[in-house]
Amino acid sequence: MSTRSAKSAKSNIFRITAVVAAGGLGLAALSACGSSDSGSGDEGSGSKTVTLVSHDSFAYTKDVLKAFEKESGYKVRVLKDGDAGQAVNKAILTKGNPQGDVFFGVDNTLLSRALDNGLFQSYEAEGADGIQARYRVDQDKHRVTPIDSGDICVNYDKAWFSEHKLAVPTSFDDLVKPAYKDLLVTENASTSSPGLGFLLGTAAEYGDKGWEGYWKKLKANGVKVVDGWEQAYNEEFSGSAGGKKAKGDRPLVVSYASSPPAEVIYADPKPKTAPTGVAEGTCFRQVEYAGLLSNAKNSKGGKALIDFLVGKQFQEDMPLNMFVYPVIEGAKVPDAFTQYGPAAANPETLDPARIADNRDEWVKTWTSLVLK
Amino acid sequence: MAVPVAFFGVFFAYPVAAITARGLKADGVWRFGRIADVLGQSDIRHVLWFTTWQALASTALTLLVALPGAYVFARFEFRGKQILRAVVTVPFVLPTVVVGTAFLALLGRGGLLDELWGVRLDTTVWAILLAHVFFNYAVVVRTVGGLWSQLDPRQEEAARVLGASPFAAWRRVTLPALGPAVAAAALMVFLFTFTSFGVVQILGGPTFSTLEVEIYRQTSEIFDLSTAAVLTLVQFAAVGAILAVHARTVRRRETALRLVDAGATARRPRGAGQWALLAGVLGSIAVLLVLPLAVLVERSLDAPGFGYYKALTRNEGSLFLVPPIDAVGNSLRYAFAATAIALLIGGLAAAALTRRDTGRLGRLVRGFDALLMLPLGVSAVTVGFGFLIALDEPPLDLRSSWILVPLAQALVGVPFVVRTMLPVLRAVDGRLREAAAVLGASPWRVWREVDLPMVRRALLIAAGFAFAVSLGEFGATVFIARPDNPTLPVAVARLLGRAGDLNYGQAMALSTILMLVCAVALLVLERLRTDLRSDRTGEF
Secondary structure (H helix, E strand, O other): OOOHHHHHOOOHHHHHHHHHHHHHHOHHHHHOOOOOOOOOOOOOOOOOEEEEEEOOOOOOOHHHHHHHHHHHOOEEEEEEOOOHHHHHHHHHHOOOOOOOOEEEEEEOOOHHHHHHOOOEEOOOOOOHHHEOHHHOOOOOOOOOEEEEEEEEEEEEEHHHHHHOOOOOOOOHHHHOOHHHOOOEEEEOOOOOHHHHHHHHHHHHHHHHHHHHHHHHHHHHOOOEEEOOHHHHHHHHEOOOHHHHHOOOOEOEEEEEOOHHHHHHHOOOOOOOOOOEEEOOOOOEEEEEEEEEEOOOOOHHHHHHHHHHHOOHHHHHHHHHHHOOEEOEOOOOOOHHHHHHOOOOOOOEOOOHHHHHHHHHHHHHHHHHHHHO | OHHHHHHHHHHHHHHHHHHHHHHHEEOOEEOOHHHHHHHHOHHHHHHHHHHHHHHHHHHHHHHHHHHHHHHHHHHEOOOOHHHHHHHHHHHHHOOHHHHHHHHHHHHOOOOHHHHHHOOOOOOOHHHHHHHHHHHHHHHHHHHHHHHHOOEOHHHHHHHHHOOOOHHHHHHHHHHHHHHHHHHHHHHHHHHHHHOOOHHHHHHHHHHOOOHHHHHHHHHHHOOOHHHHHHHHHHHHHHHHHHHHHHHHHHHHHOOOOOEOOHHHHOEOOOHHHHHHHHHHHHHHHHHHHHHHHHHHHHHHOOOHHHHHHHHHOOOOOOOOOOOOOHHHHHHHHHHHHHHHHHHHHHHHHHHHHHOOOOHHHHHHHHHHHHHOOHHHHOOHHHHHHHHHHHOOOOOOOOOOOOOHHHHHHHHHHHHHHHHHHHHHHHHOOHHHHHHHHHOOOOHHHHHHHHHHHHHHHHHHHHHHHHHHHHHHOOHHHHOOOEOOOOOHHHHHHHHHOOOOHHHHHHHHHHHHHHHHHHHHHHHHHHHHHHHHOOOOOOOO
C-alpha cells in the first residue's frame, strides 16, 4: 500500500480522488498503510517481483517466504482473491491479462475448468520427481503441479458418542443406518467445497447412478444441509468450540481430517486429546495445484516460485498454516497432525476428468433431490 | 458535475456493463435469446417470486415494528435517547457475517426463543424477515422520525381543538404530511431487502435464494456468466424502478411542509398510555436489536481474562501475517480514505443537484440523484468481478491496488453523503451567494465563506455516515484481490472460516470491536445532530 500506485495513475479523476484521499488522511498515515507486500517494484518482463495469486486460505510463515526471496533475488507479492472457487473463476476471467504470474489453489474438483479454459502454461517443476506418484496429474503437458492435499471427512463429537454409548460410524453405509438418524449435518454441494467433496465421495463410492439412491436414504435418515462450512461446523456441530457455544446438536459434521488437530492447536489451555475425531471410511481426497499462468509477465520468476512451493521448506511449513498435508516424499508432518488427525488411509478419489464431465449435472440432481 | 459522473462512469457503470456484456456476448455476437431462456426456467422464476414477496413482507414488518419507534424518537424526550438512536443504527452498518451469527444465537437452537418457548426459527423464512427488521429499523426511525420530529404538533392540536378525535386528527393532519417520508422509507427498506444477500444465505439455509444470492452463485460458484448477466439485468430493472418511484416521493417530501425545530417538539411522555408505548418500543428494541448484539459480546468474553481479545494481538497460527488486531488499523485507514472520496464525490454531486434548473438539463441532473443510489442495489459480486475485467489497462490498472477498496466502499458511501447534504445545500439562500459574488468574491471564496460555514455540520454528519458504512462494508471488499491487509469484516469472516476455539472467539471479539467503533462513530454523529438544532439535514 505504498503511494507509488497512486502516483503512477494517469487519469485526472483518479488523481483528484487520490489527492483528496491523501489529504483527508495525512500522507504519513497513507504510507504507513502496510508498507510491506504491495506494489513496490516494477512489473515488466525480467522484473524482480513475482506475483502469486491465491485464495483467502493461503497462509505461510513469513520467514519461509523471506528465505526464498533472499535465495532467489525475487520479491514475492501475494494476492488473495476470494474463496477457492472465486479465485479460480477470477483467474479465468483475467487470463488474457493476468493479475500475477503463478496461481495456487485450484483443487481437483475445479482443475478441469482451469485447464479447459487454458489458464496455465506448461512447466515441469524442478523437484517434481519428489512428488508422490498418486498426486501427479496432467503428466504429458505438466500444466499444473500438485502442492498439498487434504481429506474431507465426517467428523464426530467424541463426548457425545461415549455418552450415548454408540459406536462411531466408519463408512458411508453406516450413515444411513437408523442408529445414526438425525445426527449428521453437511453443506450445500453447490456452494461449499466440503459439501461438494462429500457428494463426490459418495459418487466415488456408489457410482454414477448409485449415489442418488444413497442420498435418498441419507435424506430419509434426517441429514441436515446448511449453506456453508461455517454454519455447519460452528453452529450445528456439537463437538467444535463454536458449536458448543451455539449449543449445536449434531454430533456428526462434514469437515476436514485436519479439523481435530485445529481444535487442539487453537484451544487454550490445550486438551490432551482432540474433542473430535474423524470417521474413517467417509473421506474424499482433495488435492490443490499450482500453475504458471498463461501470459504471465514474469514467467522466470514464476517458475522459481513453483519450484519453491514443492520444495521441502515450504511443504513442511504448510500443515500448520493451511491445515493440509504435504505432497512430496519425505516431508515431515507436525506431531499434532499425526497425533490428533492422521491423514485418511483409504480416501475416496475421483479422476478430475470424471469430475469435470459430471460435476454440474450431479450438483443439479443433488440439489433437486436433497434440497427441494 | 463532471467529476461525480466520471466517477460513477468509470468505477461503477463501466465495470458492471463490462461483466454483463461478457456474459451475454459469445464470439462477438449478442445473445439476447438467453434472457428468455433464463427467465423461462422454473427455478429462476421461483427465485424471482421469493425475492419479491419476502421483500414486501419484510418491508411491511419493518414498518409495523419501527413506526411506533419513529414516533417515540420524534415526540418523546427520555434519558439515553441519544445513545439509543446510535445503538439502533449500529445494525444498519454491521456486516451480515456478524449479524447472521448473532441472529442464529437468538432464533436458533438454544437461543432465547428456544429456551423460553421451544421455538426455533432458523432456516425458516421468519428468521430472514426478523433479521431484515433488525437491519432496517434505523432506516424507518431516521427517515420518518426525522421528519416527524420537525412537524409542528400545534397543527394536530388545532385539529383537536376544532373537535377532531385523536385518531382523526392524526389521520387527517399528521399522516398526510408524513406519508411521503413513510413511502420513501418503505421504498428504501424494500430496496435493501430485495437485494438482500448475507442474511438470506446465512439464516435462510440453502432452500431460500434471492436474486442477489443467485447472481452470486451463478458468478462465483457455478461460473455461468450468461445466467448471471440476465439476472443482473433483471435486478437492475427492478432497482431502477424502485429508485425512480423513490425519487418522486422524495421530491414530494421536500416540498410544502412547514417544519419546526426538532428540539421543540419532543417532551417527556405523559399518562399511562404514552409510558406504555415508550416501554413497548424500548422492549422491542431490546429484544430485536440489542439482544443479538449482546450475544456477540457475551461470546467474545467467554474466555477467562479477556483471552480472545489478548489473542488478537498475537501473531499466532499466521492465518494473517499480522496480529488480527491490525485489521482495526487497516479498516480505519480504508474507511478514512473512502470517506474522503465519498465526501468529494458526494459533495460535488449534491452541489450540482442543488441547482434548481428547470428544463431538460435540470431533469437530467435530478435523474442523476436517483442513479447515485444504484450501487446500493447492484450485487457486490457483479461490481467486484467487473472491476477485474474493466480496470485492467493502464492508466487504470487498479486491480490489485489498495485504492480499489476505498473506491468500492465510497460507491456505497456516496448516496448517504448526497442524501445528507442535499436538503441543507438547497436551504442555503442563493441570494447570499449572489451578493458575495457581486461584492467581488471568486467562486471558490463564495463557497468557502458562504456555503461552507452553513453546511459544515452537515458535512461532518455525512462524513460520519460514510465512515460507518465503509467500516462495515463487506461485499465489494471481499471480492477485490488485495495484498494481505484484511479489513475488520474480512478478518471476521476468515476467522469464522477456521476450526478451533481461539479462531471462533477472536471472530467474536473482532466483531465486538467493529460494533463498538461503529457505535462510537454514530454516537459522535448524534451529538453533532442534536447540536445542529436549526440546520436541516437529510436522512436517507
